Amino acid sequence: MNTDDPLAPLRASVVPGGAVHVPRGWVVLVAELHDELVALDPTIAYRWVKESYGGLWADPVTDNREVRLAIRRFEQASYRTCSVCGSPGALHGNPRGRYRVWCPDCAAGWRGRGYGLVPETVGTDNPHAYDRYSADGEGLWCEATITTADGETRSRTSDYLCLGPPPWVGCGLEQVFADLGLPYLDDDAYCAAADAIESQLATGTTATVELASGELRIVLVEPPKVGA
Numbered sequence: 001m002n003t004d005d006p007l008a009p010l011r012a013s014v015v016p017g018g019a020v021h022v023p024r025g026w027v028v029l030v031a032e033l034h035d036e037l038v039a040l041d042p043t044i045a046y047r048w049v050k051e052s053y054g055g056l057w058a059d060p061v062t063d064n065r066e067v068r069l070a071i072r073r074f075e076q077a078s079y080r081t082c083s084v085c086g087s088p089g090a091l092h093g094n095p096r097g098r099y100r101v102w103c104p105d106c107a108a109g110w111r112g113r114g115y116g117l118v119p120e121t122v123g124t125d126n127p128h129a130y131d132r133y134s135a136d137g138e139g140l141w142c143e144a145t146i147t148t149a150d151g152e153t154r155s156r157t158s159d160y161l162c163l164g165p166p167p168w169v170g171c172g173l174e175q176v177f178a179d180l181g182l183p184y185l186d187d188d189a190y191c192a193a194a195d196a197i198e199s200q201l202a203t204g205t206t207a208t209v210e211l212a213s214g215e216l217r218i219v220l221v222e223p224p225k226v227g228a
């Protein structure tokens, strides 16, 4: 074992078929994550620890809520940590959906090559800010509205989606359909609707999909204040 590798203990905790694949700038961050998770669960194991959509993605083999919330915190921290050098950074992207967290120095060479800060290049909503639509670091609050062909509208608001970033649908769309009284979709139509919602929410806070039963509109909203 290479004892100079700060990630050696983490690499020893990956199940067969999994992998640790993180950029140099995140090695300290990821080593700290592993230390914290071992304290919560000495038997912690991972399927994957890698980069996804510019941020850290760790997939533990456990349903331990404390573990998942700790991972969520470190994943959020990765969006503020340069993946090249570890300095404070911000999410950059290009219009084709390729993302990297860079500090200003490390980003300099990529400016003019289609990359810029995410609010400049791929939308007005910085994925860092999706946090404000979540009460617990997992669920993502939204208002779901169906407008049927005859103009009737129905809305429901709940934490139907998953925080990400980028936000993802998870099992939330079935619950939206159940709550809005919509007919069950076959798998092809369901996956197409979920893909359309996720691609729109990757760069914004609203998504609209056309369904056989009408137009479904998803708008991210801040969670209700406790006690309100």
Ligand SMILES: [Zn+2]
Pocket (backbone or CB within 6 Å): 082, 083, 084, 085, 086, 087, 089, 102, 103, 104, 105, 106, 107
């Ligand atoms: Zn840097």
